[in-house]
Amino acid sequence: MNKKQHKASAYWKENVKYLFILLSIWFLVSYGAGILFKDVLDNIQIGGFKLGFWFAQQGSIYIFVILIFVYVRLMNKLDKKYGYDT
Structure with missing residues (x-):
């Protein structure tokens, strides 16, 4: 694997990590607060x-x-880190 492919792979891996974290937060807020913890929050x-x-x-x-x-x-920030901000 050359340097360019390695950089692109690291970029994609970090991007997917951000997506997973942010979508997990959204899931917890929408499903957790709206359904699971509704009775507690209704107070x-x-x-x-x-x-x-x-x-x-x-x-x-x-x-x-x-x-x-x-x-x-x-x-x-990720684009700048990996040099894709041109």
Whole structure:
């Protein structure tokens, strides 16, 4: 394997790691907070709505959008690290 292939392989491996971490966070927020921990979270209210309901309806979408921006920032850093930022 030449240097260019090794660099591309390392880049892809780190990219997949970021994707796995970010999608795991989104899964935990959407499935965990919206379904599994709904009853516990419903004891807390935000704007008159129970927190479990809020996460199921809107919270997971907000978290997903935030994670998109986090992913863009991470990928910009990764591009610079591996020299793909041209």
